[in-house]
Amino acid sequence: MKLWGGRFEKSTEGLVEDFHSSIRFDQRLYKQDIQGSIAHAKMLGYVGVISESEVNQLVQGLDEILGDIEAGKVEFEIGAEDIHMNVEKLLTERIGSVGKKLHTGRSRNDQVALDLRLFLKTEIDQTKSLLQNLIQTLLQLSEEHLETWMPGYTHxxxxxxITLAHHLMAYVQMFLRDVGRLKDTRKRLNISPLGSGAMAGTTFPLDRGQVARELELDGVTLNSLDGVSDRDFALEFLAAASILMMHLSRLCEELVIWSSGEFQFISMDDGYSTGSSIMPQKKNPDVAELVRGKTGRVYGDLMALLTVMKGLPLAYNKDMQEDKEQVFDAVDTIKKCLLVVEPMLWTMQVHRDTMASGAKGGFTNATDLADYLAKKGVPFREAHELVGRIVLQCSKKGIGLEDMSLQEYQGLSPIFQEDLFSSIGIEHCVRARKITGGPSPETVAEGIRESRKVLEKLLW
Incomplete structure (x- = not known):
């Protein structure tokens, strides 16, 4: 008989029972469910709703169930619907009628809201740790490539x-913001909804604060309707996860481009590449491509839960059972991606000469030539127009700005002097950009030091 079956005269249809059950996926919350139940049992004893002996039986029974689940000795039942009722059924079978007292003053509505918060709290901490490793790898690579010259791109x-260090440090800033978003999400979800009951609290004198403290939560929800129906914390996590995946996808897109035969800026390690079943010569950046592809998956998780929640009246509705699979999928996806991207970066080979050669082509020093004129008193718009004509002339001749003679330059303007060539040298163009956030090696080195400080603060 169902734990809620007293009101019913007929058993649930088998088809409905299978459709209704969530144990296939929410069994993943077993640890959080048992943690919450232990805290609830201790509180029931503290406020005198159950005896100390009963508390001890409940806690011991729950601890044993946790151990058996982790040892693979428990087979969950679809008929028991979800993780909450499976655990309660196992507990009652072990310790008898005392197990039936565990649900006093509690509903599955506030129970699952608590479980999901506890789950995400742990997963956010693990994700932040993986992000920390990725950021530290990028910082180390940036230190190694402070003078690896490369072209920067728009369109x-x-x-x-610029330098490879400057380019990689852009991603450091993105991932630092991701850490901050996850930290903010964790702070907002770290409160207890337990005690909200089904939607209107309970008449039992529960000490909600004690449960929160036992579970290392910062406080309790202040409205029972919101306590059971809120999934903002899950949506906020999925939004942060989507932005994180977008950053990973952008990085991987660049690795794919850079490793192409047309660029040849980097070579991916064999361990992070695959071949073709028909073309023997192929070495494909499949890992980077798959991370790029999995980004859409996490976007889908966010959109799915937003769609589930968009029209729900207060308070709990069965639609909300659809929250967990989206959260679980996003958690698994971002962790797997972070685990593979970090060593993929470490093991890639950077072709410094090819990057430097690329920086010299495409008139990347044209802005510096315009700046040269502006520093000598030519209005920048006039300088811009003149350099544009010079670029057109060089383009037709198939030469670079540094290949024109001084005489040719002076034929266009007497302002040009011998010092113009040092002003448009690629290394000078980079080194001269010492403004905060710029690409000069010393500026980027300072950015690395500051970013390490920011990371340390965010991890507290």
Whole structure:
């Protein structure tokens, strides 16, 4: 008989029972469910709802069930619907009628809201740790490539010369923001809804604060309707996860491009590449491509839960059973991606000469030539127009700005002097950009030091 079956005269249809059950996926919450139940049992004893002896029986029984689940000795039942009722059924079978007292003053509605919060709290901590490893790898690579010259791009067209360190540090800033978003999400979800009951609390004198403290939560929800129906914390996590995946996807897209035969800026390690079943020569950046592809999966998780929640009246509705699979999928996806991207970066081979050669092409020093004129008093718009004509002339001749003679330059403007060539050298173009956030090696080195400080603060 169902634990809620007293009101019913007829058994649930088998088809409905299978459709209704969530144990296939929410069994993943077994640890959080048992943690919450132990805290609830201790509190029931503290406020005098059950005896100390009963508390001890409940806690011991729950501890034993936890151990058996982790040892693979428990087979969950679809007929018991979900993890909450499976655990309660196992407990009652072990310790008898005392197990039936565990649910006093509690509903599955506030129980699952607590479980999901506890689950995400742990998963966010683990994700932040993986992000920390990725950021530290990027910082280390940036230190190693402070003077690895490369072209920077806008519209995928060569724009200005930068360094690989400067490029990688852009991703450091993105991932630092991701850590901050996860930290903010964790702070907001770290409160206990237990005690909200089904939707209107309970007449039992529960000490909600004690349960929160036992579970290392910062407080309790202040409205029982919101306590059971809120999934903002899950949506916020999925939103943060989607942005994180977008950053990973952008990085992987660049690795795919850089490893192509047309660029040849990097070579992916054999351990993070695959071949073709028909083309013997192929070495494909499949790992980076798959991370890029999995980004859409996490976006889908966010959109699915937003869609589930968009029209729900207060308070709990069965639709909300659809929250967990989205959260579980996003958690698994981002952790797997972070685990594989970090060593993929460590093991890639950077072709410094090819990058430097690329920085010299495409008139990446044109802005510096315009700046040269502006520093000599030519209004920048006039300088811009003149350099544009010079670029057109060089383009037709198939030469670079540094290949024109001084005489040719002076034929266009007497302002040009011998010092113009040092001003448009690729290394000078990079080193001269010492403004905060710029690509000069010393500026980037300072950015690395500051980013390490920011990371340390975010991890507290």
């Amino acid at each position: 995928l067209q060569k724009a200005q010369p």
